Amino acid sequence: MFTVQQLMPEQIDDLVVIQGNLLPATADLRDAYTRGLKDGKFYGVVEEGRVVGAYASSGISITVPGGQTVRAEIFSDxxxxxTHRRRGILRSMMSHHVQDAAENGASLxxxxxxxPxxxxxxEYGAASMRLSLKIESRNVYIPSAVGDRQSVELTIMNSEAAIPLCEEIRRSLMSSRQGWAQREPANPDRWAGDNSLRYLMARRDGVYTGYARYSVRPDNQMSKGAVTVWEIESGDAESRREIWSFLLSLDLVDTVFVNSLPIDDPLLSMASDIRRCHITLQDDFYLRLLDIRAALIARQYASPIDVVLEVSDDLTPENSGRWHLTSDGVTSDCGRTEKPADLILAGRDLARTYLGGSTLDGLARAGRVAELRKGALRHASSALAVSEAPWIPTYI
Ligand SMILES: CC(C)(COP(=O)(O)OP(=O)(O)OC[C@H]1O[C@@H](n2cnc3c(N)ncnc32)[C@H](O)[C@@H]1OP(=O)(O)O)[C@@H](O)C(=O)NCCC(=O)NCCS
Known part of the structure; x- marks a missing residue:
């Protein structure tokens, strides 16, 4: 029989053995595991006194449609x-995580x-997608914008000065888009000490409005250097434009790699030649509703909704069954009901719609949602829709 328990700092060697099958245990990784164990993030599956599996769980706050933040846990590692695969160890870790996270107040x-x-x-469904790009920067530029533009001042800063400013900008963006997330407690120091990173800061009227965190791989002889953009954040359209103009016009660089952008990022409309941006669409974060009622009440709806959802959740029977969701577009209510179902779907598919990454309409066309009351699908689908695609920052 397996038991799942929190791993203690003295169990570092057990953790390194298990994780070592995936990633070679470098000194950096060992340090990261040691920190994780001290923070109580790792859980182990123990069989006859031996750790045979492990996972990590970290608390975050995430912005849901309407701008409110919700407590969530990230399952990782x-x-x-x-020697112990396919004996139900992952399943036992998942059951433990789902129960433990819900008991700690996480809805997601x-x-x-x-x-995947x-x-x-x-019951995890693909909730957010991301774009990665390989831009031929010598052939792609940002044309000037229409109308009068206020000037943006760009400065390159060292990490010590930039990191606190970047965190401040991130915090200011928290309610701006569904999917925006940050660690609880926040850990701004995770970037410190990485000397390969550069920071480009944008400022308007004396206020920092955006930044890019990037690294450069030079090739000065052939002028074929490469830039990797790890993060680019700004709530200000003009600052974002100026940052991109700068990154796409660096001397001695011919390729700009971008790790993760929202699928409706303005760069797609700004770049002079989208074909030379070599865009790849990828599934990004998978989401699971831990507490259907709390999660559905926490988000807002684009229009009034009154619908009975019949949801199946194989792992958590408390989530399964019929839920009556109502909202006037501002305040919402959700509770169990004996009323007949309007729509039937699996928990994983409701999770796909939760941040607005998929629509109920689209899922119905894919055979993932059944409509039992005529008109209910269109009605609920419009209410759950969002105007901006959800995007979850990779480096939360
Ligand atoms: C992937 C991994 C965590 C699965 O652990 P496990 O203990 O073997 O999984 P379980 O025995 O609990 O299987 C649970 C279910 O997932 C399925 N499953 C497990 N691994 C799978 C895989 N690689 N592909 C598809 N299905 C898989 C099992 O068939 C089982 O399905 P069922 O309950 O419907 O019958 C484990 O094999 C591992 O550590 N692999 C190397 C690390 C890795 O790939 N991690 C990435 C995870 S994204």
Whole structure:
């Protein structure tokens, strides 16, 4: 029989053995595990006194449609000893995580999957997508904008000066888009000490309005250097434009790699030649509703809604059944009901719609939602829709 328990700092060697099957245990990684164990983030599956699997769970706040923040947990670093695979260890970790996170007050759980096929059975659905780009920067530029523009001042800063400003900008963006998230407690120091990173700060009227965190791989002989943009954040359109203009016009650079952008990022409308941006669309975060009622009440709806959803959740029977969701567009209510269902769907598909990344309409066309009352689908789909695609920052 397996038991799942929190791992203690003295169990570092057990953790390194398990995670070592995935990633070689470098000194940096060992340090990261040691910090994680001290913070009580890691849980182990123990069989006859031996740790045979492990996972990590970290608390975050995430912005949901309407701008409110909700407590969530990120499930990560799942690994099982190769000798113990396919014996239900991941399933036991998942059951533990789902219960533990809900008991700690989280309404949602999120993960990034190496193998997405595994997680649907645990009611996780793809909730946000991201774009990665490989831009031929010599051939792509940002044309000037229409109308009068206020000037933006750009400065390159060292990490010590930039990191607190970046955190401040991130915090100011928290309610601006569904999916925006930050660690609880926040850890601005995680970037400190990485000397490969550069910081470009944008300022308007004396206020810092945006930044890019990037690194440069020079190739001065052939003028074929490459820039990797790890993060670019700004709530100010003009600052964002100026940052992109700068990054796409660096001397001795011919390729700009961008790690993660929202699928409706303004760069797509700004870039002079989108074909030379070589865009890849990828599934990003998977989401699971831990507490359907709390989660559905926490978000806002684009229009009034009154619908009965019949939801199946194989892992958490408390979530399964019929839920009556009502909202006037401002305040919402959700509770169990005996009324007949209007729509039937799985928990993983409701999770896909939660931040607005998928629509009920679209899922119905894919055979994932059944409409039992005529008109209910269109009515609920419009209410759950959002105007900006959800995007969850990679480096929360
Ligand atoms: C992936 C991993 C965590 C699965 O752990 P496990 O203990 O073998 O999984 P379980 O036995 O609990 O399986 C749970 C379910 O997931 C399914 N499953 C497990 N691994 C799977 C895989 N790689 N692909 C598809 N399905 C998988 C099982 O068939 C089982 O399905 P069922 O309950 O419907 O019958 C483990 O094999 C591992 O550590 N692999 C290397 C690390 C890794 O790839 N991690 C990435 C996770 S995104």
């Amino acid at each position: 799942a690994a099982v000893l190769p 759980s999120l993960l990034q999957a190496t193998e 096929d595994i997680y649907g059975r645990f």
